[in-house]
Amino acid sequence: MSRELSLAEIFQLGYYWETKILLTAVRLDVFSALDGKRRTAPELAAKLGVHEPALCLLLNALVAMRLLSKEGEFYGNSSAADTHLVRHSAQYIGHLLLLHDAEWNNWGKLEETIRSGRRSVDRHVFETDPELGGNVLAVLHRIGQQSGPDFARRLQLSGPVRMLDLGGGAGTNAIAFCQVYPELTATVFDLPATLRLTEKTVKEAGLESRIALLPGDFNADALGGPYDLVLMSDILHYQTFDTNEALVKKVHGHLAPGGRLIIKDRFLDETGTGPAWTTAFAVHILVNTQQGGCYKTADAMRWMTNAGFASASELEKTAVVQGLKT
Template sequence: MSAHADLTLDDLTPILFGHAAFQCLNAGCELGLFPLLQREPHLSREEVRDRLGLADRAVDILLLGTTSLRLTRRVDGRYRNAPVIDQLFRDGQWEIFANVVAFEAHIVYEGQADFVASLRDNTNVGLRRIRGTGRDLYHRFAENPHLERVFYRYMRSWSELANPALLKEVDFGGVKKVLDVGGGDGVNAIALAQAHPHLEVTVLEIPATGPITRRRVADSGLSERITVHECDMFRDPFPTGADCVLFSHQLVIWDPERNVELLRRAHAALPPGGQVVIFSSISDDDGDGPLMAALDSVYFAALPAEGGMIYAWRQYEEWLRAAGFARSRRVPCASWTPHGILVATR
């Protein structure tokens, strides 16, 4: 039984006007309100207006929105960031958070307008709002350089936010080589190689992303231990030689049938005793949360590919068994994001 309290009419307001609430958050990021108040707290309305170069009406709308949402505070007629925003700056996570906001604003937001159609058709109708001819979002980035930059900044930030849990909870000490499936610009591979000097990592990515990954790896000085293997993960066999296959934020994209196929390919590529690690946002088995998992599933339903959502623990375990993995274990992660880890052995 769900432990969630019943909604009140007041509780419906941020749901009904959720689109507007996000716009206030995004405006505070893009117009520089939050960094301004971090540098200069306790500014008057007029000082905020002048620093941001806004008209009177515009600054009134912005501050009414951010203050009503408790993103900013007004004390004695002067404005400052809310404590949670201050905490992001103090912890060095503001840029990460701002990159996530930009991803939601520039890539996710428009596509989610097709959420209802996506549910009716059981496919990602919102992809039509991204210019290009690629079969999914990732194959269209080459035709949308701005969106490509926004996306990889976001994925790097999201991974940097989450990867400490991966490094803490999974023992890579006995692993020699990791195959990072769909490893993006190499953020996971770089973190693993930096944390474990004995480790070699191969990043498996589509040809359009390969050059981006190689540049990031070269910039990190880890080209001798991190290589890039370009292929189509659904059509080409996985390279052999790794004793660990990592799926980080990858299986949320695809439907169950394709996830089983990917896990079977991992099983075939691993030696006996090799392991697969799934690291992702995960929803509860009861289907009643966490809230971030529920809301993030709207994106996966509407936009990136023909399938995907924030799946539950039990679903991953079913797929691992179907792919031939005999045993697995759950590793919940303590975080405000709904991350979890499953480790299975061949």
């Protein structure tokens, strides 16, 4: 059993002031205004068009949080802020923080949702703000590029595999799989608006001849094929149990005999109390989506068995499930 929390840790868990200070600084774009320069609070307030005394308090808190430094009256970025929080930096991750900020009001309705069971959002922020959605996908693509090739290798494919990356987003996985397996060709299926970004990432990777883009709604439209491998990575937690079950059945029909379906997602363990990050993610999905949910690997295996897959197994605990078609 894990040890009891201390009182200090309970206080820490209930403390969100610094979170909102950081998110607000990113929204105001304080870090870009300081890009490589040192400025006083009045200079920054004029540049950002904000109230100087209030800004000064925010800046001082950011210094205490080690995101800024202060010498005399002059503020500057820390090197981590310069790298990750200045808009034109190649490693800018602010879009992800802007997404968290856009979801702030939904979190305020958590109590109401728990009391009534009713969801407070009718559309995901990606639908209400497609530009933010595209920017977030671009950041996730950059981060995912580091883990994609290892994931591809762990599946131990060989030969001229025809892969479908369903809801493939920026094509992060399709690109990694093509890089690891020289004979593999891939189709990235996604909504037309998302594929505009995918077109760019595939071109940057020089893989236009091996990665095809197929626009559509995966619940409503035909998926092409047949395929030897279908990957569903991080798409099912936005949908209901029944929609996922129907989609897995549909995918079974698009696989060639001997084909594999790989579902990679944030699954809860059997008790529903782990992994820790995923238990909080399940609450995030509850307040920020109309009908999404976090599922268990047993659910995914059930969808596969009901769809007619000959076998269904958990390849990586709470992360990867595989179905084999005979």
